[in-house]
Amino acid sequence: MGLENVKHVVLVLSGKGGVGKSSVTLQLALSLSQQGHNVGILDIDLTGPSIPRLLNLEDKKVRQAPGGWLPVPVHSAIDPGQASAPSGSPSNGASQSSARGSLHALSLAFLLPSRDSAVIWRGPKKTAMIRQFVSDVLWPPNTEYLLIDTPPGTSDEHIAIVEELHKLATAMPTIQNGQPHLNISTPAPSLAGAVVVTTPQAISTSDVRKELNFCVKTQVSVLGVIENMSGYMCPCCGEISNIFSKGGGEIMAQECGVPYLGSVPIDTTFGELVEGVKQAQRTAVDSENSIPVAATELVERYKDCGLCKIFNEYTSKLVSQIGS
Ligand SMILES: Nc1ncnc2c1ncn2[C@@H]1O[C@H](COP(=O)(O)OP(=O)(O)OP(=O)(O)O)[C@@H](O)[C@H]1O
Numbered sequence: 001m002g003l004e005n006v007k008h009v010v011l012v013l014s015g016k017g018g019v020g021k022s023s024v025t026l027q028l029a030l031s032l033s034q035q036g037h038n039v040g041i042l043d044i045d046l047t048g049p050s051i052p053r054l055l056n057l058e059d060k061k062v063r064q065a066p067g068g069w070l071p072v073p074v075h076s077a078i079d080p081g082q083a084s085a086p087s088g089s090p091s092n093g094a095s096q097s098s099a100r101g102s103l104h105a106l107s108l109a110f111l112l113p114s115r116d117s118a119v120i121w122r123g124p125k126k127t128a129m130i131r132q133f134v135s136d137v138l139w140p141p142n143t144e145y146l147l148i149d150t151p152p153g154t155s156d157e158h159i160a161i162v163e164e165l166h167k168l169a170t171a172m173p174t175i176q177n178g179q180p181h182l183n184i185s186t187p188a189p190s191l192a193g194a195v196v197v198t199t200p201q202a203i204s205t206s207d208v209r210k211e212l213n214f215c216v217k218t219q220v221s222v223l224g225v226i227e228n229m230s231g232y233m234c235p236c237c238g239e240i241s242n243i244f245s246k247g248g249g250e251i252m253a254q255e256c257g258v259p260y261l262g263s264v265p266i267d268t269t270f271g272e273l274v275e276g277v278k279q280a281q282r283t284a285v286d287s288e289n290s291i292p293v294a295a296t297e298l299v300e301r302y303k304d305c306g307l308c309k310i311f312n313e314y315t316s317k318l319v320s321q322i323g324s
Pocket residue numbers: 014016017018019020021022023024045048050150151152228229264265266267268270271274
C-alpha cells in the first residue's frame with residue numbers, strides 16, 4: 001500500500017492548459033504550509049511538469065531509500081516554540097519566521113536525466129508510472145495534505161490516479177489465521193476531492209465542464225472551483241481590470257451545482273516570485289539542507305505576493321470543508 005503517511009489527498013484539475021493549475025497548486029501548498037500544515041505536492045503532469053520550475057528546483061533529483069523514493073524537500077517545518085525564539089538564539093532562520101509546516105515535492109522531472117528530456121509514453125507506461133507514484137513514494141510522517149497537480153483534460157493520468165486512490169480507500173482486509181484482518185497501522189488517506197481551476201472565458205469553462213463530468217463519473221467530489229486570471233490587479237493602486245472578462249467560473253459552478261471557492265486576479269508579483277529569480281539566486285545552495293536558497297525561501301517571499309491573502313482565505317475554507 002502507498003501514501004501511509006498522508007492524511008488527505010486533493011486533486012487539482014482543469015480542462016484547459018495554461019489556466020494556472022500548477023500555480024494554484026503551488027499557492028495552495030504555500031498557504032497551507034504557512035498555516036502550519038505539512039504538505040506534499042505530487043506532480044503527475046508527466047509530459048509537461050511545471051512544479052519543479054515553479055519551486056526553483058529544476059536540477060534536483062529524487063533519492064532512493066530502501067522502501068521507495070524520497071520526495072524532494074522544499075522547506076522544513078518550524079514549530080511555534082522555535083518561531084517565537086528571541087533573536088540571537090541558535091538559529092536556522094527560524095527566529096525570523098513564523099510557525100509553518102513542511103513542504104516536499106515529487107515530479108517525474110526529478111527522475112529524468114535532464115530538464116530537456118522529452119517523455120514520449122503511451123497510456124500503459126503512464127499508468128504504470130502513476131501507480132508507482134502512489135505506491136512507492138515515502139512521504140514524510142504526518143503529511144496532512146497531498147496536493148496532486150494533474151495535466152489538463154481527462155486522460156490516462158487522471159483515470160490512473162483516481163483508480164489508484166479509490167483502490168486505497170477500499171482496501172480489502174487480508175485473511176490471517178483464517179480471519180479477516182484490516183491492517184490499521186497503514187490507514188488509507190482520504191480522497192478529499194478536487195479543486196477545479198478555470199479562467200473566466202467560455203473557451204475555458206466549456207472544457208472545465210467536462211472535467212466536472214469526469215468528477216461525477218469517477219465519484220470524486222468537487223471541493224470548489226477557482227476562477228484564475230480573473231481581472232488584472234494594478235500594482236500601483238490595486239484596481240482590478242477585467243482583461244479576460246469575469247464571472248464565467250462562478251456561473252459555471254452555479255449551473256453545475258458545485259461550490260465556488262473564489263476568483264484570483266492576474267498579479268505580476270506572482271510572476272516575479274516564480275520567474276524573476278536571477279540565475280545566481282537559483283543556483284545558490286542552502287548548505288544546511290542542500291536545497292537552492294530560492295526554493296527554501298519561497299514560502300517567506302510568498303507573504304509579500306498580492307495573492308497570498310486571497311489563497312490564505314481559500315485554503316482556510318478548504319481546510320474546514322475537508323475536516324480532520
Ligand atoms: N493569477 C496569476 N497571476 C499572474 N500570473 C499567473 C497567474 N496564474 C498563472 N500565472 C502564470 O501563468 C503561466 C501558466 O500557469 P501554470 O503553469 O500554472 O498553468 P497550468 O494550467 O498549470 O499549465 P499546464 O497547461 O502546463 O498544465 C505561468 O507562467 C504562471 O506564472
